[in-house]
Amino acid sequence: MNNHLLIVQIKKKDTVAFKRCYDLFFKDLVVYANRYLSDFSVSEDVVQEVFVYIWEHSKKIEIKSSLKSYLFVMVKNRCLNHLKSINITDNEDYLKYSQSLIDEVEVSSLTEDNNGLYLKVLEVVDKMPLNMQEIFKLKFIENYKYIEIAEELNISLNTVKTQLKRAKVKIKESLVVSVFYLIIINFFA
Structure with a gap:
């Protein structure tokens, strides 16, 4: 017709x-x-x-x-x-x-088990400024506490918090497209 x-x-x-x-x-x-x-x-x-x-x-x-x-x-x-x-x-x-x-991305819960998302986050982290990368990796890969990161890098606690907050925003922005793509695939599966 x-x-x-x-x-x-x-x-x-x-x-x-x-x-x-x-x-x-x-x-x-x-x-x-x-x-x-x-x-x-x-x-x-x-x-x-x-x-x-x-x-x-x-x-x-x-x-x-x-x-x-x-x-x-x-x-x-x-x-x-x-x-x-x-x-x-x-x-x-x-x-x-x-x-x-999008649900709050809890970066600490990302593991190699949810491989695609984990790799996407690592890609985003690799594109971050070096200082932000280092802070992010210490927090979420090495499991440092905020105060330990500040002491290790000789920066203020507020700088650590600000850099981590900015890192999460960068990750969320880049994952918007990826998450919607996964939703679309699951919707039609």
Whole structure:
């Protein structure tokens, strides 16, 4: 069934055509919505709302482009409205929002057992400034306490805390993409 015929059938409230449309586009629309929202459950809700709207307003809907384009634009607009409703208005807010959705990365719990994530963290650590690398490795690989790191490197305790905090931020920022990739893979598995 081509998209034009699908639209005509949906306008006639054909449930088989509507289910076909849903099955055809739902997963791709959720992945697309998640690019904006960084939360699969909210993304699914947004896509569900789009399909409910289409079903409820099927007789009034005028699709001048392709059905696929129409659906993607609707999802994008709903995502942007959702972000506005929670006061996400710029890229910095979006980054904070995305990071808040990822569970706090407890670096000390990373082991070679969860190999992919462990290696990704080590990659990020290798790109950090040398002083930050050293502090990070002493804390999370050598299990030094904050005070021991400060004494070992002859720096203040506040410097140790600040450097570790910055290191965690760098790790979280770089893992955002990796974690979402894993979520996507698990979602479709």
